[in-house]
Amino acid sequence: MLLDEDPATLIHHTIGNFNITPDKLAVARINESLSTLQQARDLRVREAESALKKLARTHATLSSHHQETLSSHSPSAHSSLISSLDTQKFRIAKSASDLEIESERLSSHLSDLQARLQELEVQGNEGGDFRGRGLGDDEVALRLKVYRGLGMDVEKDGDGSGDAGYSKVIVRSKERGDVRIVNLDGRQSRFFYANHFWKIV
Numbered sequence: 001m002l003l004d005e006d007p008a009t010l011i012h013h014t015i016g017n018f019n020i021t022p023d024k025l026a027v028a029r030i031n032e033s034l035s036t037l038q039q040a041r042d043l044r045v046r047e048a049e050s051a052l053k054k055l056a057r058t059h060a061t062l063s064s065h066h067q068e069t070l071s072s073h074s075p076s077a078h079s080s081l082i083s084s085l086d087t088q089k090f091r092i093a094k095s096a097s098d099l100e101i102e103s104e105r106l107s108s109h110l111s112d113l114q115a116r117l118q119e120l121e122v123q124g125n126e127g128g129d130f131r132g133r134g135l136g137d138d139e140v141a142l143r144l145k146v147y148r149g150l151g152m153d154v155e156k157d158g159d160g161s162g163d164a165g166y167s168k169v170i171v172r173s174k175e176r177g178d179v180r181i182v183n184l185d186g187r188q189s190r191f192f193y194a195n196h197f198w199k200i201v
Helices: 007-018 021-072 075-127 137-149 190-200
Strands: 152-156 166-173 178-183
Touching: 075 137, 075 190, 137 152, 178 190
Parallel strands: none
Antiparallel strands: 152 166, 166 178
């Protein structure tokens, strides 16, 4: 009977009948796969920890820069700068407006002076050359008045030489604050004198 046999022999025969070698190989393969998976998992965990540490350092650096920026920023200084820039903007706008008004005024003044110059040129053409003219007293007085209106004083020559008895023109400029003297020696044409006076008036 079976109970009369040696238990060790019986177990040995039983194990031999089961043929567990393929199972042992399967278990070995499973253990190897588990080991490989564990190594891969450990590698991914280490990579994740490294990336997390790097992000933590970056966050700390950005936080430090942010705090420095906040500490260096002054709302009052910013408001003061904006107010100063606004003031400069208004000053520049006002200066531009004043310059435009002054330009219009000077343009109008230039037109008036050109009209007066044309009148003087017409009067000069009617009377001929400086030396050979016999001007009446009224005409002389009128011209002297026009000259004075342009800031020019005409002086007579003591010995009668010069253009029509006048040898010197004193030109005063209120804008420049200076005085210029032009001698009328008859060496230049009337056109030259007209242009010269127009430039310095």
